[in-house]
Amino acid sequence: MRVAVIGGGAIGLLMACLLERQQVNTAIYCRTEKQASLLRENGLLYKNEGMEKVIQVHAYSIDSLAFEEDIIVICVKQPALAQLAKLLVSDLSKGKTFLFLQNGMSHVELMEELAGKERKVWAGVAEHGVMKEKDNAVYHAGEGRIRVAPVIVKPDFNWENLFGDTTKVEQNAAYIPMLSEKLLINAAINPVTALFKIKNGMLLENPHYLKLMEYLFDEALQVLELQKQKDGLLEDLYRVCRNTKNNRSSMLRDIDSGRKTEIDSISGYIITSGEKKGIDTPMTRMIYESIKGIEWEG
Amino acid sequence: MRVAVIGGGAIGLLMACLLERQQVNTAIYCRTEKQASLLRENGLLYKNEGMEKVIQVHAYSIDSLAFEEDIIVICVKQPALAQLAKLLVSDLSKGKTFLFLQNGMSHVELMEELAGKERKVWAGVAEHGVMKEKDNAVYHAGEGRIRVAPVIVKPDFNWENLFGDTTKVEQNAAYIPMLSEKLLINAAINPVTALFKIKNGMLLENPHYLKLMEYLFDEALQVLELQKQKDGLLEDLYRVCRNTKNNRSSMLRDIDSGRKTEIDSISGYIITSGEKKGIDTPMTRMIYESIKGIEWEG
Numbered sequence: 002m003r004v005a006v007i008g009g010g011a012i013g014l015l016m017a018c019l020l021e022r023q024q025v026n027t028a029i030y031c032r033t034e035k036q037a038s039l040l041r042e043n044g045l046l047y048k049n050e051g052m053e054k055v056i057q058v059h060a061y062s063i064d065s066l067a068f069e070e071d072i073i074v075i076c077v078k079q080p081a082l083a084q085l086a087k088l089l090v091s092d093l094s095k096g097k098t099f100l101f102l103q104n105g106m107s108h109v110e111l112m113e114e115l116a117g118k119e120r121k122v123w124a125g126v127a128e129h130g131v132m133k134e135k136d137n138a139v140y141h142a143g144e145g146r147i148r149v150a151p152v153i154v155k156p157d158f159n160w161e162n163l164f165g166d167t168t169k170v171e172q173n174a175a176y177i178p179m180l181s182e183k184l185l186i187n188a189a190i191n192p193v194t195a196l197f198k199i200k201n202g203m204l205l206e207n208p209h210y211l212k213l214m215e216y217l218f219d220e221a222l223q224v225l226e227l228q229k230q231k232d233g234l235l236e237d238l239y240r241v242c243r244n245t246k247n248n249r250s251s252m253l254r255d256i257d258s259g260r261k262t263e264i265d266s267i268s269g270y271i272i273t274s275g276e277k278k279g280i281d282t283p284m285t286r287m288i289y290e291s292i293k294g295i296e297w298e299g
Numbered sequence: 300m301r302v303a304v305i306g307g308g309a310i311g312l313l314m315a316c317l318l319e320r321q322q323v324n325t326a327i328y329c330r331t332e333k334q335a336s337l338l339r340e341n342g343l344l345y346k347n348e349g350m351e352k353v354i355q356v357h358a359y360s361i362d363s364l365a366f367e368e369d370i371i372v373i374c375v376k377q378p379a380l381a382q383l384a385k386l387l388v389s390d391l392s393k394g395k396t397f398l399f400l401q402n403g404m405s406h407v408e409l410m411e412e413l414a415g416k417e418r419k420v421w422a423g424v425a426e427h428g429v430m431k432e433k434d435n436a437v438y439h440a441g442e443g444r445i446r447v448a449p450v451i452v453k454p455d456f457n458w459e460n461l462f463g464d465t466t467k468v469e470q471n472a473a474y475i476p477m478l479s480e481k482l483l484i485n486a487a488i489n490p491v492t493a494l495f496k497i498k499n500g501m502l503l504e505n506p507h508y509l510k511l512m513e514y515l516f517d518e519a520l521q522v523l524e525l526q527k528q529k530d531g532l533l534e535d536l537y538r539v540c541r542n543t544k545n546n547r548s549s550m551l552r553d554i555d556s557g558r559k560t561e562i563d564s565i566s567g568y569i570i571t572s573g574e575k576k577g578i579d580t581p582m583t584r585m586i587y588e589s590i591k592g593i594e595w596e597g
Contacts, residue, residue, distance in 0.1 A: 196494075197592065209592030213585065283581040287511065294495065294507030 002026070004163075005070035007063065007085070009036045011133040011251075012102055013076035015141060018047040021056045023165040028059040030066050032081070036136040037062045046138035068094045072163070074125075075101050079108060079266035086111055090118070098158050100125045100149065104187055104251075105266030106180050106274075112152045121156030124176035125149045126183045130248055142248060145169070150176035181225040185234060186241055187267050189218040191252040192288040195262065196295070198253060202246025205239065214238070216284045217268075224275040224282060256295055264292040300324070302461075303368035305361065305383070307334045309431040309549070310400055311374035313439060316345040319354045321463040326357040328364050330379070334434040335360045344436040366392045370461070372423075373399050377406060377564035384409055388416070396456050398423045398447065402485050402549075403564030404478050404572075410450045419454030422474035423447045424481045428546055440546060443467070448474035479523040483532060484539055485565050487516040489550035490586040493560065494593070496551060500544025503537065512536070514582045515566075522573040522580060554593055562590040 002025065006016045009031035020027040029045075031037045040060035047054050066088065073094065077085060082103060088094075089111070098121040101112055109124075116122040130143030149160050150173035161170045173179045193213050194201060204214050218238060222228055255262040268289040275282040300323065304314045307329035318325040327343075329335045338358035345352050364386065371392065375383060380401060386392075387409070396419040399410055407422075414420040428441030447458050448471035459468045471477045491511050492499060502512050516536060520526055553560040566587040573580040 196589070207592050207595050209588040209595055212588045213592065216581070216585065216588075283514070284585050287514065287582050287585040290507040290510045290514075291494070294505050294511065297505050297507055 002072065002163075003028070003070040004072040004074060005030060005066065005068070006074045006076060007066065008032075008076035008078075008081070009040070009060075009136065010076060010078065011131045011139060012127050012129075013074075014045060014133060014137075014139040015127070015129060015131045016074050016076055016102070017045060017058055018056055018139065018141070019164055019168050021058065022167060023163065025163065026059075028061060028070065030061050030063045032063055032077075034062040034064075036060070039137045043137055046135075047141065048134070048138065049141040068097055070097075072098045072100070072158075075099065075103070077103075079103055079105050079263055080261060082108055082111070089115060095119050097121070098156060099123065100160070102127050102147075103266070104183065104263050105270050106177075106184055107266045107270055109177070109180070112176075116153040121158060122152040123149050123156065123158070123160070124152050124180055126179055130245055132254070143245065146171050148173055148179055150174065150179045152176050178227075181227060182234065182237070184267065184270065185218065185221045185225055185227060186238055187263075188221040188271050188285070189214045189238055190242065191250045192264060192268055192292050193217070194250040195252040195256045196288065196291050198257070200246060201242050201248050201250060204242045205246075213284075213288075214242075217288060220275070220280075220282045220285050221271050224271050224278065224280050252292070256292070259299060262292060262296060264289060264296070268292070300370065300461075301326070301368040302370040302372060303328060303364065303366070304372045304374060305364065306330075306374035306376075306379070307338070307358075307434065308374060308376065309429045309437060310425050310427075311372075312343060312431060312435075312437040313425070313427060313429045314372050314374055314400070315343060315356055316354055316437065316439070317462055317466050319356065320465060321461065323461065324357075326359060326368065328359050328361045330361055330375075332360040332362075334358070337435045341435055344433075345439065346432070346436065347439040366395055368395075370396045370398070370456075373397065373401070375401075377401055377403055377561055378559060380406055380409070387413060393417050395419070396454060397421060398458070400425050400445075401564070402481065402561050403568050404482055405564045405568055407475070407478070410474075414451040419456060420450040421447050421454065421456070421458070422450050422478055424477055428543055430552070441543065444469050446471055446477055448472065448477045450474050476525075479525060480532065480535070482565065482568065483516065483519045483523055483525060484536055485561075486519040486569050486583070487512045487536055488540065489548045490562060490566055490590050491515070492548040493550040493554045494586065494589050496555070498544060499540050499546050499548060502540045503544075511582075511586075512540075515586060518573070518578075518580045518583050519569050522569050522576065522578050550590070554590070557597060560590060560594060562587060562594070566590070 004027045006013050007030045017029050037060040044055040045058050100123045102125045126148040128145030132140045146169040148171045252262045268285050271285045302325045304311050305328045315327050335358040342353040343356050398421045400423045424446040426443030430438045444467040446469045550560045566583050569583050
């Protein structure tokens with residue numbers, strides 16, 4: 002069995018490490034040939050709190066992707082996914098098994114389209130703490146779960162076997178609630194940390210930032226129709242802040258590096274989804290324009 | 300005729316300069332004896348784009364205020380005004396003429412109380428661009444108007460005569476609309492500039508910051524019941540941003556210096572006033588908690 006990991010960001014590099022740990026034959030497809038050749042020549046440095054290890058990987062530029070592998074793990078961010086969509090729906094990828102690991106929900110339509118067209122499609126959520134330190138180095142800050150759920154039809158695939166015992170894999174029945182819960186947490190945490198340039202833990206310490214986070218949580222909860230689970234999800238929210246208190250969210254890191262953030266896939270999705278349902282989201286619109294304003298300044 | 304200026308901040312020092320220019324006998328009452336003695340010993344340095352001039356002033360600590368002057372111009376900020384209130388309503392100040400120059404509307408109650416008790420009370424709005432450079436130095440960045448309006452009963456006083464031809468004084472009939480219009484502009488401009496640490500002009504350049512400003516404007520417009528004048532007031536808003544494009548708002552300067560801001564008198568007033576009228580102000584609540592959060596970090 003061969004696996005293709007698409008995307009050389011933090012999640013893509015981590016997936017390659019986790020798969021190599023299981024001696025799965027894995028190839029990484031990167032946006033640039035520069036990163037691919039760096040990975041081929043120098044290997045991929047995997048670090049966690051206790052160890053450092055160089056992993057030899059197959060790495061190619063995305064241009065050479067021909068879907069020769071059986072399993073395709075898609076780790077690019079939402080904006081890059083839009084560019085990739087044409088290739089994914091081409092005949093080349095028929096019959097393959099897909100795992101999508103994106104934040105937000107903007108990729109639901111694409112996943113459903115593929116699932117309706119002879120692909121075995123799984124939605125996934127990576128809960129690992131991970132930072133890309135260089136183009137060929139990741140720091141695995143916290144072990145988490147990979148949650149997976151089949152899209153539309155349940156395809157026959159055992160992800161627990163693929164990733165092995167060391168990596169926790171949780172199988173979910175429905176993908177929309179799984180993605181919604183992750184989106185809810187991201188919509189509450191990420192833009193506030195990015196706006197104030199704070200670590201996740203500060204959201205619980207500063208009573209005003211806490212209130213901002215809860216305001217955004219309440220709006221997203223309503224739009225995503227998760228009100229019935231409010232108490233449990235609020236506990237999840239606080240738990241994530243506590244467990245990742247020293248982390249800088251991916252949105253904060255994007256802002257600090259002058260990269261485009263995922264604000265459109267996260268807060269933007271809440272706003273447009275709310276509009277379709279006739280739910281106003283003024284607080285989410287405030288934080289959305291705030292992050293867009295900072296991006297605009299560059 | 301003798302005038303007491305209470306408060307040694309930017310507006311207080313500027314008022315002393317404008318009055319001294321008219322050779323009005325003026326005393327400044329400062330929060331600290333340190334500032335008062337600095338002013339007495341070294342004079343007050345007045346600067347504008349074309350000139351610098353040292354003005355000799357009478358300066359005392361607020362502890363020695365005995366209302367011996369005829370005219371009392373109150374230039375302290377809202378939080379300090381609360382501490383001063385007891386002294387102002389004491390019998391000592393009976394029969395005197397008051398001019399209140401504060402942002403926000405939290406002082407309306409105090410002004411009305413005094414106006415009902417044998418004081419001649421005027422509300423005022425200072426539209427000058429002014430920065431305090433040191434405890435005894437002000438930079439007068441832009442000439443503006445001083446707008447005045449009588450509170451409750453129209454007292455007999457000619458502010459145009461007091462300030463002379465060089466300082467524009469505009470007499471208004473009603474004080475609530477005058478203060479509301481100023482509050483509206485402040486509620487839209489000040490917290491956005493303070494949050495993003497930007498000069499006023501950037502509010503027109505960055506389309507996302509512009510949107511944030513307009514969101515706050517719309518909420519405040521509704522709470523202050525100024526909807527009928529929307530077009531004209533929106534023009535005023537843009538004009539203020541253009542005319543003060545290189546200015547850093549007082550709220551931004553307070554944040555940068557680690558001082559307490561006027562967020563409670565501005566956005567906080569809009570929120571509580573909205574609550575009394577059954578109008579929700581979610582966007583104003585977002586910016587309110589944002590500024591409070593930054594203040595909390597100190």
